[in-house]
Amino acid sequence: MVPKGEGGIAKGRATIALAGAFALAVAHQYLFYGHLFGVSYPIFMLLLYAYMFHDRRSHWREETGFGWFLFVVVLLLSLTYALFDNPVFQALDLFAIPSLFFLHLAYSRGAGKADWWDIRLLEDALQHFVARSLRHVPTSFKIMKFMTTRRRKASGNKTALKVLAGLALSLPLLFVVVTLLASADGVFEKALSAVPSWWSRLPVGETFARLVWIFVAGILFFCYLWGFVKPGIRKTTVPETEAEDEDSRTDGLRADPIIMATLLVSVNAVYVLFVVIQFTYLFGAWQGDLPDGKTYAEYARSGFLELVAVTLINFALLMFALTTGGGKQAEGRLRRAISSLLYVLVGCSGVMLYSAYSRLILYEDVYGYTYIRFLVHAFMIYLAILLIIAAIRIRTDIIPLAKCYIVVSLAAYVLVNYVGMDRIIAEKNIERYRESGTIDPSYLSELSLDAVPTLAKFAKREYPSLQPLLENKRDVLSGSGRGWQSFNWARHAAERELDRLFDK
Structure with a gap:
């Protein structure tokens, strides 16, 4: 036994x-x-x-x-x-x-x-x-x-x-x-x-x-x-x-439809006024039509963080309205009115997000591309996708909001891991150099090994001044012995490109 x-x-x-x-x-x-x-x-x-x-x-x-x-x-x-x-x-x-x-x-x-x-x-x-x-x-x-x-x-x-x-x-x-x-x-x-x-x-x-x-x-x-x-x-x-x-868990937290409608009318009135004013110069900024005679850099800096913060507040308000059933308890005209107000909130949030996105692009044109700016780009695109899902949810309850957000968030995180952030930053800064003649070689040399193949080709063909900085990277790589357990394709590709660059 x-x-x-x-x-x-x-x-x-x-x-x-x-x-x-x-x-x-x-x-x-x-x-x-x-x-x-x-x-x-x-x-x-x-x-x-x-x-x-x-x-x-x-x-x-x-x-x-x-x-x-x-x-x-x-x-x-x-x-x-x-x-x-x-x-x-x-x-x-x-x-x-x-x-x-x-x-x-x-x-x-x-x-x-x-x-x-x-x-x-x-x-x-x-x-x-x-x-x-x-x-x-x-x-x-x-x-x-x-x-x-x-x-x-x-x-x-x-x-x-x-x-x-x-x-x-x-x-x-x-x-x-x-x-x-x-x-x-x-x-x-x-x-x-x-x-x-x-x-x-x-x-x-x-x-x-x-x-x-x-x-x-x-x-x-x-x-x-x-x-x-x-x-x-x-x-x-x-x-x-x-x-x-999943909304069955929110039975204990319900928003009164009249209170919700009043809240949405109040905030939407301010947002609609802001959007109307914003449209007078939002699209003209690309042609140099900037407000108050501001430069591109000043326009790009002004209000960017505030716009992102307001968009996040709007998103939180939208989630509160959808998950607490602010519109579900209403009937007839009141329910349709709340749905319309939520659509206005989504639309205004989209305009604010686009305004912040355009300011960030202008800022990058002036000051270059970095880790933080790339991640902000990715976050704003991610937030826009969540807003689109929320807009669909306003129309129909078939969309499981929590499930969609979990799946989209995990997929977005995997995607941003695989998109090649360092390589894209290097390519964008090189494009900016070709257009304006301005570049920060020290920052480029601090990018990870993912960017080295792009930088090595750029240093060989267009910008020889970058070669000493890349040679320092090569010395660090060659001086660090590693077993097969630490094999990394980015490191292997970087070593190969640096050998091609310096073993002429």
């Missing part, structure tokens, strides 16, 4: 899970110890997914379309460490990838079984990451104890198992002790001259650190997995009536 562990789960199954956790920990330290993130990151994420989903028997739900979508998002983001070198997104992805992974696991295997658009999914993910994982730390040690003390029918097998266990425990200790004694006494070190030379070259500190890394990581991986297998709570299901419409 197979011995049973805590809660009736077979210990043999737990033993396999713990062994897999330590195997994953070995791979983890091999891929990341002493190496920068590179191709190792997507490889490890695939191994981690394989470990977390290897046991189909303990799944709480079948993988859905959104589950696969989130899986693709996580893998694509992890793949950026092998393809690109942008420091901004690499820093953001250090937080984004684990967070999305934990949310994916909580959605696919979580004990709470919350819907992917439900805010309670965040709570479930946090519970699994902390509480339900920590409660299985003693379980991992019980399994290790069980592995070393379980009885065998044949006494010879039992003795052999104990001998192997003793050797496994003694080898790391003997390695550390012998190496320390050899370092302390030259005579003892001479006596060990018969030992292969590679023994003395193995660093004690690194080996010990790797062993600790494997042990700690193995325990953590097992505890996280076992928190899903044995969450410590009963399986619960969300009633289908609750899962059909």
